[in-house]
Amino acid sequence: MRKIVQVFHDNNPAQLKNQYLFLAQVLISITLMSTTSSQVAERILTYVMQAQLEYVEFSKNHPFLEQTITNLAILKRTSQSYLESLHLWEWLKQI
Numbered sequence: 001m002r003k004i005v006q007v008f009h010d011n012n013p014a015q016l017k018n019q020y021l022f023l024a025q026v027l028i029s030i031t032l033m034s035t036t037s038s039q040v041a042e043r044i045l046t047y048v049m050q051a052q053l054e055y056v057e058f059s060k061n062h063p064f065l066e067q068t069i070t071n072l073a074i075l076k077r078t079s080q081s082y083l084e085s086l087h088l089w090e091w092l093k094q095i
Contacts, residue, residue: 045072
């Protein structure tokens, strides 16, 4: 989906700052979390988080971030990075 939309933005991935495209990437990462590709899922979620923060002008309490934070926290928990997971859950509570 990302590649298709990218064509309509002059093949510039930086132009792909859209809520629905972020969601597509989050869904891909959710699928990868249950496979041996959890590191790829983490990279995707980290990229999406950074892009979303830029999109909301670094407002860390913006509701738009909830889904990505939730999935990143779940991924950290399943990979036994408990402290990082806890930090993300606390961030989510603030939203």
